Amino acid sequence: MGRFLSLMLAMCALFFEGFAQRQVQGIARPDLNTGKTNFRSGELRSDTQFSFEDIQFWVGSGSNRAALVIEWHDGTQPDAMVWGYKWDGEASGHDMIVAIAKADPRLVLLTQYTGPMGYTIDGIGYSESTMNIQYNLQEAKDYPRNAFDFDLPIENTLLGQTSVPEHPAEDVAEAIREGLQTGVIYHPLNAEVYGYPSYDYDSWTCDNATHWEAGWYEGYWSYFVREGQTSTFSYSGLGATSRKLEDGSWDAWSWNGDMSTMEGTAPGDHFIAATPIDDPAPDPDVPVSYVTLSQSELSLSVGSYKRLEYTVFPTNATNQTVSWSSSDPCVATVENGMVHAIAAGMARITVKTQDGGYTAECVITVNGNLEGEASFDPQKGILSFQKVANATSYEIRQYRLVSSEKVLEKTYVLDENGDMFSEFPNLRSSSQDIDFQLSGLETGVEYLIEIQVMNGLDIVGSFEVDNVSIPTGIENVTFNRPLALFKDGGWVFRNLQGYAVTVADLSGHIIARYHVNSTAEYHYLELSQGIYIVFGDNKDKKVSFKIIIK
Helix, strand or coil, rough: EEEHHHHHHHCCCCCCCCHHEEEECEEEECCCCCCCCCHHHHCCCCCCCCCCCCCEEEEECCEEEEEEEEECCCCCCCEEEEEEECCCCEEEHHHHHHHHHHCCEEEEECCCEECCCEEEEEEEEECCCCCEECCHHHHHHHCCCCCCCCCCCCCCCCHHHCCCCCCCCHHHHHHHHHHHHHEECCCCCCCHHHHHCCCCCHHHHCCCCEEECCCCCEEEEEEEEEECCCCCCECCCCCCCEEECCCCCEEEEEEEEECCCCCCCCCCCCCCCCCCCCCCCCCCCCCCCEEEEEEEEEEECCCCCEEECCECCCCCCCCCCCCECCCCCHHHEEEEEEEEEEECEEEEEEEECCCCCEEEEEEEEEEEECCCCCCCCCCCCCEECCCCCCCCCCEEEEEEEECHHHEEEEEEEEECCCEEECCCCCCECCEEEEEEECCCCCCCCCCEEEEEEEEEEEEECCCCEEEEECCCCCCCCCCCCCEEECCCCCCEEEECCCEEEEECCCCCCCCEEEEECCCCCEEEEEEEEEEEEEEEEEEEEEEEEEEEEE
């Protein structure tokens, strides 16, 4: 129900117009209290005595000047602080606050791209020491008003979400690490990447800052603007990206921790100049202690590429420079971490730090065409090849040769046992070999068959059979072997007479049991999509099948 209300709330935003506080940074917020929609003219005047001449911390250069006020309303001083910004040409409110956050090491800004309106200001902190900013992923997932889907299936496609994050906690942690270095945390769960942003700013906390406020539903950053020192501040429904600065303009970001009203949320009547930062003494060099690689072993096929990622520890080490080398460039080369497989064999790829000479290695195995052969029986249309150790799947590509050009006709995908990922298993397979019957082969046509052997997403190697031609026709091949498949809403058992058959899911839960009495039996059973295991037991004879229902 909470997710449904969030979706309805966002859709209602398309139809709401009107008073300023219905818009928060350019985003419609009909959930906010509308009992008081206008300020009296004097309520937003704030400190008119504080001028550009009182500003001490200036950022940027140019002939235009603007002022930025940030007020947390948390009772801790200094509050309602002011910075100055200089520029030439065009600049937005977002440009100003980002530049100031990057220039003042005491400020940290959390901002997020939310769609066509640009960036929202989601959190602002101030501290003389490094902030301990934390993100509560579970809280963000459980919060009913956040319509962002962290897991499949995506339920809010009407809002534009196109995908879900694979590692949201790690993505946010990396954004925080970078943001603490630069002064700006760019929220990674944004509309640019996922089509719709995660409005989870209430789940960002900090327990050691002089000031820290972040939120969207339990509190939010109000935006106020005025065009001159003595002008009246007015609430801006626009976002920081849409705000075009003018020479002499003032922007104020003021925290509103009470969602029921806007009173008391305007920038205060006493501004304090942010003080410049004395040039600190240069940090002492931080030595390297060790280096790691993203993988210690890697299997590649000839001609393929793979990038290895490295990490120097500690991550704040002064000298991050590394060099790369290959023990056998004839097998594999490496440049800036990109490995190129040249020929079959083995090579060690080494990364070495300039500081301290620390190393990490990845063993590269380059696979050419595999040992053994693939054969084809033109009378029966059966392709035979040897199983490959550690293979997780096989891709069979059937090409028609037209004027010596390859034209792909069909692709079959078999699992590690040689069974197709469908309801039709292969004809037969032993512990060493795979036999598979190709379909749709025509007499008088020349074919080329390629078999690519996979280990996960890595290509282990390949087989190839060329100049395949069919004589007068293909025999109807039957081996009278036991067979189980799911078809037309039920189980079909062939050549399993006398077997006790058990159907189970991957967790081992037994779905059904049957005793098969004839060479062909059908048993109706409602089953959802998934992978099932069928076991057959006939005294000393045992068979098993893996069935994928799509």
